[in-house]
Amino acid sequence: MELSKSTRNNIGMPLIGFGTYQLSINQAELGVKEALKAGFRHIDSAEGYNNEEGTGKGIKAAGVSRDDIFVTTKLFPGYKQWGAPEKNYKQTVEMLKNQLQDLQLDYVDLYLIHAPLAELRLEQWRAFIELKKSGLTKHIGVANYNEERINEILNTGMDKPEANQIEFHPLCAQIDLSRFMRKNSISPIAYSSLAPLSTWRSEAGQGGEVLADLKKECQLVTREIATKLKVSEAQVLLRWGLQHGYSVLTRSSKPEHIRKNLDVFNFVISDNDMERLNRLNQNQAFAWAANGLNPMEVAPSLK
Ligand SMILES: NC(=O)c1ccc[n+]([C@@H]2O[C@H](COP(=O)([O-])OP(=O)(O)OC[C@H]3O[C@@H](n4cnc5c(N)ncnc54)[C@H](OP(=O)(O)O)[C@@H]3O)[C@@H](O)[C@H]2O)c1
16 A cells, blocks of 8 residues: 555554654644644644643644544553552543643544553443543554453453554564454554664653663664665654554654654655564563563553
8 A cells, every 4th residue: 555644544543643752841832733734643642741731732723623633642540550549430531531621622533541550451441432432532542552451351342442552663573463453453553663763762861771772783774774765764764664554653852853754655665674674673662661661561460
């Protein structure tokens, strides 16, 4: 299938989205506005980013019709290990209502459980089904769910997640999980596509230095392919995700990066170069490493 800026996946999600993690409220406002003006039509937000007020202002300021934008946000489920109480059914329903107020929206397009960190995750999922019925979200899904966690939901007979947002780049290629999601028609969404780059989260306190030694070879191969295709290394990594059938997210605080990262539909990575990137897989996640955990591996037993 030919990919273009206007291509949408089977839940109507544009294939590239602007993420808002690690942006202040002010940066989120400016970044989201810039991204929508540049042509992004998909915004990824979360309760846990503490900036939804800015994201909402940015959406409003851009003046793009609501129908043309796909907005995702996430529930922080609670995590006892961090002293964060787990949300029950009622609190889950209330949380989306609060988030919609901050976002200044009547509905979101996709609501995700941010990670399977709560014993109450099936109760939270039941609330998600209710939120979809009530129209406050068009679609429901999960993030950081492995096959076992998704099966917990499928085994109950409840509606299945329509999407799963996971870390995905050549060093974390999610081969078995991608196959499982394809088989179950669960839309894959990639986050932290740029984790292999030396510029990823490189500002003080962002945590990009953690495990940086594991990235060297990937950086060399990505650079070589980028030079050959006359594009940036970031464009190569985003395009790699798209060619694997994923929707990809990217965030930047810099207008020039925001504009450039959207330009991933005018070139193709050859099968041979895709294969070279595929061979770099280490099943290594980086995005949550600075917090000392891999969110796919820490689920407590179900209550
Ligand atoms: N569900 C989850 O658990 C989860 C986890 C992580 C992320 N996410 C979502 O996915 C989004 C994307 O992940 P991410 O935040 O890790 O974003 P990313 O796009 O993979 O990486 C962002 C980092 O790369 C740099 N960067 C961006 N464009 C660049 C370019 N063209 N050249 C060089 N460096 C560039 C940025 O710095 P500058 O600001 O300097 O450009 C920033 O440090 C998040 O914002 C969030 O919405 C979800």
